[in-house]
Amino acid sequence: MAVGDHSDQTVFHEPGLHQLIIELTGWSMARSPSFFDRWSVSYDRERLQQSTYAPIHDEVLRRLAETKPGRILDLGCGTGQLTKRMIDTFPAAGVVGTDLSSGMLTKAADRLSADRTGGAVLVRSDAQRLPFAAGSFDVITCTESFHWYTDQAATMETLRELLVPGGRLLVASVATITGIGEDVLRFVSQLGGTPIRALTGDHMRAVVEKAGLTVLDQRRIRRPGFLPPPIFTEAVRED
Numbered sequence: 001m002a003v004g005d006h007s008d009q010t011v012f013h014e015p016g017l018h019q020l021i022i023e024l025t026g027w028s029m030a031r032s033p034s035f036f037d038r039w040s041v042s043y044d045r046e047r048l049q050q051s052t053y054a055p056i057h058d059e060v061l062r063r064l065a066e067t068k069p070g071r072i073l074d075l076g077c078g079t080g081q082l083t084k085r086m087i088d089t090f091p092a093a094g095v096v097g098t099d100l101s102s103g104m105l106t107k108a109a110d111r112l113s114a115d116r117t118g119g120a121v122l123v124r125s126d127a128q129r130l131p132f133a134a135g136s137f138d139v140i141t142c143t144e145s146f147h148w149y150t151d152q153a154a155t156m157e158t159l160r161e162l163l164v165p166g167g168r169l170l171v172a173s174v175a176t177i178t179g180i181g182e183d184v185l186r187f188v189s190q191l192g193g194t195p196i197r198a199l200t201g202d203h204m205r206a207v208v209e210k211a212g213l214t215v216l217d218q219r220r221i222r223r224p225g226f227l228p229p230p231i232f233t234e235a236v237r238e239d
């Protein structure tokens with residue numbers, strides 16, 4: 001596994017009340033730069049993973065089932081839960097995981113090192129300043145991370161550039177139901193230090209399309225819990 005640093009840029013080689021607490025504390029604690037590092041300690045808890053993140057990861061893998069991607073970027077990869085499943089599913093692919101949090105990446109490195117010695121690269125980088133050349137990836141996945149990005153429009157434009165023509169973007173994000181909900185959540189979370197941009201499905205579609213990608217499919221991912229189900233958007237770069 002390759003390890004490196006591009007953050008200032010470091011390259012290294014989320015049901016029910018439970019989910020609500022995790023995500024709400026996330027919003028209020030996000031002012032701390034080490035919030036995700038601290039979260040990484042408990043992030044892999046089985047119940048959290050199975051109820052909150054696994055349904056999204058399952059959907060990503062279902063959507064990619066018929067494909068043979070050569071190069072995959074897992075943006076905001078966290079502890080590498082989906083990264084590892086993609087490596088296992090597509091053993092011939094080159095998989096790159098990036099994340100801002102060294103705590104998350106350390107967990108990901110442990111996971112990927114456990115039974116695989118090559119093929120995975122973990123890069124510490126802000127999703128908004130990615131150190132890759134245009135056309136580097138056939139597939140970009142981004143699960144439960146996009147709502148944290150400050151400049152979502154610019155990030156989406158970068159993601160389009162990083163895809164080859166015909167390349168696919170699969171983004172699943174915490175989402176609100178209405179524009180009012182989006183504004184309220186952004187305002188409340190801003191009081192905690194970092195606004196959460198949990199776009200509605202229509203707003204996410206607009207961001208994707210404005211960046212020059214074509215939306216193939218958009219749906220909510222059902223999972224247990226009180227929060228609105230995340231929005232899953234699949235898009236393609238047509239040229």
Ligand SMILES: C[S@@+](CC[C@H](N)C(=O)[O-])C[C@H]1O[C@@H](n2cnc3c(N)ncnc32)[C@H](O)[C@@H]1O
Pocket residue numbers: 014036053075076077078079080081082098099100101104125126127128142143144145148149150
């Ligand atoms: C809820 S976790 C999701 C992790 C993983 N994608 C998954 O599905 O399990 C959100 C991740 O986004 C990362 N993140 C937040 N803001 C980021 C940014 N600006 N650039 C890169 N990663 C970021 C966090 O460090 C965290 O690992």
